[in-house]
Amino acid sequence: MAVPKRKTTPSKRGMRRAHDKLAAPTYIEDQDSGELRRPHHIDLKTGMYRGKQVLTPKAD
Template sequence: MAVPKRKTTPSKRGMRRSHHKLANPSYVEDKDSGELRRPHHIDLKTGMYRGKQVLEPKED
């Protein structure tokens, strides 16, 4: 059975855990409408993805 040879200090433990945080979601500005949207996602209002019409536009 593996047993640690030395106690991990709070500093080392904190340095290891510093990368465990959640990242903020990123948004890009849409070229056509100028609204913010998630990258690599379809714009549900216009139905466009990478300059092509993929879905029918959503009506309000």
């Protein structure tokens, strides 16, 4: 059974845990509509992706 030879210091423990945080989701402002949307995702209101019509727009 693997047993640590020495106690992990609070500094080393903190350095390891520094990468465990959750990142906030990224949003960008759409060039056409000006609304916020996720990058590399289709705009569901207009149906556009990278300047091309991909889906038919949603009816309100």
